[in-house]
Amino acid sequence: MTEYKITWLEPTDREHQWLRRYTSSDKHKCATTGSFCNAMFDFGEADILYTTDGYIDGVREDRKPPDVDPRWPTACSACGRPFGAEDPFQLFSRQIYVCEATGARTTLEKAPVGSCWDAWWISERRKDGPTGSAWMVGPDHRSLTVKLPGNHDWLIDSRAKNCTMPEDNEHFCWVRHGRPEDGTLHVDKNGHTCAAGAGSIAVPGFHGFLHHGVLRDC
Numbered sequence: 001m002t003e004y005k006i007t008w009l010e011p012t013d014r015e016h017q018w019l020r021r022y023t024s025s026d027k028h029k030c031a032t033t034g035s036f037c038n039a040m041f042d043f044g045e046a047d048i049l050y051t052t053d054g055y056i057d058g059v060r061e062d063r064k065p066p067d068v069d070p071r072w073p074t075a076c077s078a079c080g081r082p083f084g085a086e087d088p089f090q091l092f093s094r095q096i097y098v099c100e101a102t103g104a105r106t107t108l109e110k111a112p113v114g115s116c117w118d119a120w121w122i123s124e125r126r127k128d129g130p131t132g133s134a135w136m137v138g139p140d141h142r143s144l145t146v147k148l149p150g151n152h153d154w155l156i157d158s159r160a161k162n163c164t165m166p167e168d169n170e171h172f173c174w175v176r177h178g179r180p181e182d183g184t185l186h187v188d189k190n191g192h193t194c195a196a197g198a199g200s201i202a203v204p205g206f207h208g209f210l211h212h213g214v215l216r217d218c
């Protein structure tokens with residue numbers, strides 16, 4: 001049995017950036033990955049730019065170096081195929097989070113199993129509205145997400161694929177109790193819920209429960 005303690009991640013005002021080249025053509029598939037050809041240069045950290053509304057500013061054309069900058073990758077990191085001039089030059093970025101318990105910094109993509117955060121891009125517009133699986137916000141108006149093995153993200157407050165009450169918006173397919181911040185986060189079927197499952201989460205390669213602040217496979 002494998003156990004993962006739930007640890008809380010707070011968002012920071014910093015982002016990690018990469019200089020990314022890739023092919024977006026549907027005619028070309030990477031000979032190695034079968035997906036896009038892709039390569040990234042680690043460009044370090046920077047302050048996040050926000051719009052006047054408080055959203056992360058997606059306009060970043062003026063934050064990246066010119067196309068001739070030698071730090072842009074020239075070939076796919078998987079198959080070695082050179083990029084063409086027409087392939088995009090993208091400043092790729094991910095918000096940095098900090099683990100409250102250890103001080104460790106991470107992006108959500110690299111967060112260790114058991115990490116928990118509020119998917120604020122879902123919850124921030126729903127602070128005053130209804131709660132339930134249909135709106136993906138829990139009783140505290142947060143949209144809590146837990147990192148599972150295999151780099152799967154579990155949106156606890158979302159609707160389960162096998163929900164038996166798809167017409168009911170207010171119920172929770174997974175009922176959560178406690179708080180991730182103090183190790184008491186607990187998920188079960190004890191509350192206004194449907195008949196789907198027993199409060200466990202199943203993704204490819206993992207099936208388990210989150211009880212009393214610990215994620216456990218079964």
Ligand SMILES: [Zn+2]
Binds near residue numbers: 038
């Ligand atoms: Zn490739």
Ligand SMILES: [Zn+2]
Binds near residue numbers: 133164165171195
């Ligand atoms: Zn349900």
Ligand SMILES: [Zn+2]
Binds near residue numbers: 207208218
């Ligand atoms: Zn099981």
